[in-house]
Amino acid sequence: MSLQPLLDAPWIIQAHAFAAMAAFVLGVIQIAAPKxxxxxxxxxxxxxxxxxxxxxxxxxxRPSLNPGLPLAKWFSWIHIFTVMTIFSIALGVRLLLKSGPARKHHARPFIGIFIGGLIIAGALAFLPGRIMHDVLFGG
Structure with a gap:
């Protein structure tokens, strides 16, 4: 295991990966700790x-790994998690801003993001040929 492949990656990938690692740890804490x-x-x-x-x-x-990539090729099937995350953040925050029983439901979209965006999409980051695979298993 070596962080070097990640440290050699473009800054946007580093920001993405380190934010995901921090969000995973904080998510576990949020789920386990008192509400x-x-x-x-x-x-x-x-x-x-x-x-x-x-x-x-x-x-x-994708464009940071392939400079000059046309906009139409910036997205792949995994970007469905991007769309789901953005909508779920908006829904969760909207529920938090409401008063009464609706506020208690804010956990649903946030847990969905945790499972879909951090666990499932995160696991896909460790597939062969991806930077996080090289971090964990070597190049």
Missing amino acids: GTLPHKALGAVWVALMAVIAVSSIFV
């Missing part, structure tokens, strides 16, 4: 910001 506390609210805001960084940076991963 409604000041730390839960503060860490939740940081987690939402990290997920926004991950979603936006994911748009630029």
